[in-house]
Amino acid sequence: MASAASWTSFLKSITSYNGDLASLTAPPFILSPVSLVEYSQYWAEHPNLLLAPNFISNNPKTQSDNDDDDNDDDDDYEADEDNIDVKKILAVTKWFIATLKSQYCSRNESMGSEKKPLNPFLGELFTGKWSSVSKDPKDSKDLGETILLSEQVSHHPPITAYAIINEKHNTTLQGYNRIKASIYTYTLSVKQFGHAILQYKNSNDSYLITLPGLHIEGLLAASPFVELDGKSYIQSSSGYLSAIEYSGRGYFSGKKNTFKAKIIKNNEAKINLKKKSPEKILYTIQGQWSEKSYISKYNSSAKKLFYDANLIKPEILSVKPIEAQHPLESRKAWLDVAEAIKSGDYDLIHNKKSKLENDQRELRKIEIENNTPWKNRWFTEIDLSGKELPALGQKSDPFTTLSTLANLSKNDVPSGTPIGDKEDDPNAHSKHWRLNIDAYKNESEITP
Numbered sequence: 001m002a003s004a005a006s007w008t009s010f011l012k013s014i015t016s017y018n019g020d021l022a023s024l025t026a027p028p029f030i031l032s033p034v035s036l037v038e039y040s041q042y043w044a045e046h047p048n049l050l051l052a053p054n055f056i057s058n059n060p061k062t063q064s065d066n067d068d069d070d071n072d073d074d075d076d077y078e079a080d081e082d083n084i085d086v087k088k089i090l091a092v093t094k095w096f097i098a099t100l101k102s103q104y105c106s107r108n109e110s111m112g113s114e115k116k117p118l119n120p121f122l123g124e125l126f127t128g129k130w131s132s133v134s135k136d137p138k139d140s141k142d143l144g145e146t147i148l149l150s151e152q153v154s155h156h157p158p159i160t161a162y163a164i165i166n167e168k169h170n171t172t173l174q175g176y177n178r179i180k181a182s183i184y185t186y187t188l189s190v191k192q193f194g195h196a197i198l199q200y201k202n203s204n205d206s207y208l209i210t211l212p213g214l215h216i217e218g219l220l221a222a223s224p225f226v227e228l229d230g231k232s233y234i235q236s237s238s239g240y241l242s243a244i245e246y247s248g249r250g251y252f253s254g255k256k257n258t259f260k261a262k263i264i265k266n267n268e269a270k271i272n273l274k275k276k277s278p279e280k281i282l283y284t285i286q287g288q289w290s291e292k293s294y295i296s297k298y299n300s301s302a303k304k305l306f307y308d309a310n311l312i313k314p315e316i317l318s319v320k321p322i323e324a325q326h327p328l329e330s331r332k333a334w335l336d337v338a339e340a341i342k343s344g345d346y347d348l349i350h351n352k353k354s355k356l357e358n359d360q361r362e363l364r365k366i367e368i369e370n371n372t373p374w375k376n377r378w379f380t381e382i383d384l385s386g387k388e389l390p391a392l393g394q395k396s397d398p399f400t401t402l403s404t405l406a407n408l409s410k411n412d413v414p415s416g417t418p419i420g421d422k423e424d425d426p427n428a429h430s431k432h433w434r435l436n437i438d439a440y441k442n443e444s445e446i447t448p
């Protein structure tokens with residue numbers, strides 16, 4: 001089969017991998033017609049779970065009618081918990097676990113295997129919105145409109161910044177992502193840089209979400225898929241921490257996509273997760289993030305269903321038709337290339353991609369000649385290296401307080417690196433990307 005031959009030559013090419021994924025010419029059948037700037041949508045394909053903490057109050061009644069996963073109430077672990085901050089960290093953990101299947105399995109489901117996304121050009125944009133009513137019949141709350149802003153804020157290295165905003169419930173998720181990929185014996189291993197900040201402004205709760213490591217298995221079999229590894233953290237401003245560990249086949253259980261999350265209160269002594277200190281662990285959640293997971297309280301082995309990733313279908317973002325899109329919007333900009341990829345015609349793909357890439361190189365050249373560097377549109381880079389506290393009146397960035405609570409490095413090192421860890425680099429800068437809400441509010445050309 002032609003693709004088998006091209007895959008073999010592709011595998012040979014990755015043995016001389018130089019660290020830049022874009023330099024690898026993958027065969028047509030492994031190319032995706034979707035740009036990486038679209039992947040930000042995977043953070044909110046269950047808007048009801050993202051917004052759930054807004055509906056958690058001391059009154060247990062409101063909480064259970066919000067529950068959309070358990071089949072019967074006595075299986076309702078939330079009803080057993082009366083601490084509102086614990087209920088919220090559990091709800092945010094459920095939302096986060098629910099994003100993983102979209103983030104890391106959706107190409108396998110829609111295209112049969114993981115694919116290589118289009119490498120976004122500088123300034124590439126992607127916007128859309130989710131409807132206002134929850135998909136889940138048992139949770140028919142009017143959620144209001146949730147919009148997505150996603151922008152390629154850097155091309156060298158590739159960095160995507162995003163914001164997911166729900167004005168009705170005053171909730172904003174913002175973050176950014178950069179990756180470093182290396183290849184060992186036909187396994188592509190990826191470290192993620194960046195993080196997400198989730199803010200519920202009505203209750204003044206904020207959360208830091210760090211990103212797990214991942215590796216791509218199945219390259220030899222020409223059927224690549226993502227497996228998560230390492231650890232990630234969700235640190236709440238209330239002092240609760242969700243510490244999540246990932247593994248594939250052969251670790252905790254023989255199953256793929258396995259995780260174990262520990263809910264602890266950590267604004268007391270810094271918990272050393274290695275030390276066995278069960279009294280500090282309030283809940284343990286474990287199972288498969290792409291299937292079912294279960295929760296048990298620290299003092300009981302009784303397991304209850306926590307989340308079933310196949311119960312409620314993800315809500316696909318609605319995106320304007322291409323003719324209504326701005327030239328910087330991803331699906332309009334890549335239309336010819338996407339059509340070529342779908343046709344599988346390698347020469348057509350090559351010349352359509354080269355045209356777009358040459359046009360971009362031309363733009364960069366003109367910017368250098370005229371000293372008019374590209375301006376980011378909706379996001380701005382901030383520097384948190386300042387030792388002194390933010391100037392009076394200047395709101396301190398939630399990342400500063402939340403990373404300190406979780407004992408995580410503020411530097412631009414792999415996401416979720418503990419302070420002083422071998423991966424922490426005191427010389428690394430502390431620059432991060434943030435939503436520039438005024439820039440979005442003054443946006444005159446592009447609406448989601």
Ligand SMILES: CCC(=O)OC[C@H](C)CC[C@H]1O[C@H]2C[C@H]3[C@@H]4CC=C5C[C@@H](O)CC[C@]5(C)[C@H]4CC[C@]3(C)[C@H]2[C@@H]1C
Pocket residue numbers: 014021024026030039040042103104114115116117177179188190192216224226
């Ligand atoms: C070896 C190079 C190559 O082209 O191999 C082709 C193979 C399909 C494997 C490489 C590509 O695999 C893709 C998987 C992509 C990640 C999937 C999900 C996410 C989560 C999202 O929130 C941020 C982006 C991220 C980490 C994607 C980054 C890019 C990945 C690793 C693609 C690889 C090029």
